[in-house]
Amino acid sequence: MRLDVFSEMQHPKERWGEANHEHRLFQETLAQAKLADEMGYGVWWQVEHHGAGEFSYSSAPECMLTAIAMSTKNLHVGHSSVLAPARFNHPIRVAERAAFIDHLSGGRFQLGLARSTIPEWRTFNINPDSTRGQMQEAFEMLPKMWTQESFSWESRDFQIKNINIVPKPYRKPHPPLWQACSSPASFEQAGRNGVGVLGVTLWASLEEVAEMIHIYREAIRKHCKPVGEYVNEQVAFFTFVHCADSEQEAMENGVARAAARYTSGSFTFFEAKEAFIKTAAELEAMAKDPAGGGLTGQYLRKKDPNAPHSRAQRVIGRILQGEDVPDQEVWDVLSEQESLIVGSKDQVRKRLKRYESLGIDALMSFHQVAPLPHEKVMKSLRLTGELIPEFTSPKAP
Numbered sequence: 001m002r003l004d005v006f007s008e009m010q011h012p013k014e015r016w017g018e019a020n021h022e023h024r025l026f027q028e029t030l031a032q033a034k035l036a037d038e039m040g041y042g043v044w045w046q047v048e049h050h051g052a053g054e055f056s057y058s059s060a061p062e063c064m065l066t067a068i069a070m071s072t073k074n075l076h077v078g079h080s081s082v083l084a085p086a087r088f089n090h091p092i093r094v095a096e097r098a099a100f101i102d103h104l105s106g107g108r109f110q111l112g113l114a115r116s117t118i119p120e121w122r123t124f125n126i127n128p129d130s131t132r133g134q135m136q137e138a139f140e141m142l143p144k145m146w147t148q149e150s151f152s153w154e155s156r157d158f159q160i161k162n163i164n165i166v167p168k169p170y171r172k173p174h175p176p177l178w179q180a181c182s183s184p185a186s187f188e189q190a191g192r193n194g195v196g197v198l199g200v201t202l203w204a205s206l207e208e209v210a211e212m213i214h215i216y217r218e219a220i221r222k223h224c225k226p227v228g229e230y231v232n233e234q235v236a237f238f239t240f241v242h243c244a245d246s247e248q249e250a251m252e253n254g255v256a257r258a259a260a261r262y263t264s265g266s267f268t269f270f271e272a273k274e275a276f277i278k279t280a281a282e283l284e285a286m287a288k289d290p291a292g293g294g295l296t297g298q299y300l301r302k303k304d305p306n307a308p309h310s311r312a313q314r315v316i317g318r319i320l321q322g323e324d325v326p327d328q329e330v331w332d333v334l335s336e337q338e339s340l341i342v343g344s345k346d347q348v349r350k351r352l353k354r355y356e357s358l359g360i361d362a363l364m365s366f367h368q369v370a371p372l373p374h375e376k377v378m379k380s381l382r383l384t385g386e387l388i389p390e391f392t393s394p395k396a397p
Helices: 021-039 061-070 091-104 118-123 128-147 184-193 206-223 247-253 255-269 273-288 294-301 308-320 327-336 345-356 374-385
Strands: 002-007 043-046 076-083 109-114 151-154 159-163 177-181 196-199 235-243 341-343 362-366
Touching (some): 002 021, 002 374, 021 061, 021 374, 043 061, 043 235, 043 362, 061 091, 076 091, 076 177, 091 128, 118 128, 128 151, 128 177, 128 184, 184 196, 196 206, 206 345, 235 374, 247 255, 247 327, 247 341, 255 308, 308 327, 341 345, 345 362, 345 374
Parallel strands (some): 002 362, 043 076, 109 177, 177 196, 196 235, 235 341, 235 362
Antiparallel strands (some): 151 159
């Protein structure tokens, strides 16, 4: 398994402080990327969000990725992911920008595509029913734009005739393709397309991660019709990683609060808060019932309310409803389900090995989370990076 870095460029108000706080965030992000390059991380993955406020300042990731590429030597730069519906990013513009960054990085560029979600669809006036189809068309068009001197495409959404899209990528035949995936359908689609997976499931248990990987591998094996000139069959997953000298230091750094803040911010931004609260309330009711909600209820829901993943959902639901849950309780339940990688180097190593055992090719380590101070993020990147010699394969495609 390879160790990568995932960046949202989160910037909560309590870290603003001075007039140039946005500029400071940009400089800190560049410093973190330079350190990642020095430590030997594989890929720096930069997310794309619009109108996300404190949750993510990464609204023009192609600009940040260019800056990172120009100031590093070995680190690959990955757009994770370009929002593919054409009102966000027309496929021609995606092809052009990707080829430019590929040249400026010397062939170190990785390109992911995503559908996005409700709030961003609304902001850009996008019909949700069109998003999966437009993303599929983008996957099919991009390799052709990169490799053909004369490109044409005719469909309901795109009419393109005999255009030579330039520049062509530096890397031949083209940069690796990836898809952001958060549901079984998206994992299957990625496998059918022969593109890599960027797993973005929030707080998924390791068992759920394994199931998603199985769906993807089966789709690759049985139904793959590559959209590109070659198959990228790597699987990458992101999770919160914070390494300190001890678990106690990690707690004092504020990891429990950071994890809770990220969860609350993500479910709020993606407008999944109400649905999550409802599910958490059902689990809470089942847990309080002496019969655990009854055998029938448990059978129908196929959930154990006291399983680690369900206990985490219950606590997060309380946080989303405004309850001031103690940091220690938050940490206990999130740590119990093993989806977070936090603690000393030995503890981080052990949990990285658990992910590696699932067959993941890359762990996108998410260090810069919510209110964690820059110096603590840098220390976490450095300490985790010292483990990289144990996690060096496979190389970025």
